[in-house]
Amino acid sequence: MAEPHVTLDPQTLTPVEEKLRGPLEDQLSSALQAATVKIRQRYAGENVEQVTTMLLDQAKAGLHPDIAAGFHPDHEQLRHVAEEIVSRGH
Incomplete structure (x- = not known):
């Protein structure tokens, strides 16, 4: 999986x-x-949409609040990362 x-x-x-x-x-x-690393490690069968939300929440938690507030990644690209996590988790 590419970073x-x-x-x-x-x-x-x-x-x-x-x-x-x-x-x-x-x-x-x-x-x-x-x-991505944290969610991949604790993945427990959640669906793609749940993993997408988890990725965004976890990424924002690692940022300064002002930067996190303005961080709006492309949903489809974030979903693609989530799909890879889900596909490897099964």
């Missing part, structure tokens, strides 16, 4: 966010990767 990576769309960023884009992408990716 998930967050890429921010420069078209949607404010000038300040654009200046911080690299470090912000790294921080978001790191939180999502850590969440």
Whole structure:
């Protein structure tokens, strides 16, 4: 399973966010990767939608509250990560 990576769309960023884009992408990716590892380790038969929600909640828990509030990853891409967790968990 490839480690998930967050890429921010420069078209949607404010000038300040654009200046911080690299470090912000790294921080978001790191939180999502850590969440993926934790959810994969404690996976107990939940369905894909439940795992998708768990991934987002766990990733946000690993971020500063201000950053977490603005973190809205693409649902389909997050769901793809969840599908891989579910398929490997059976």
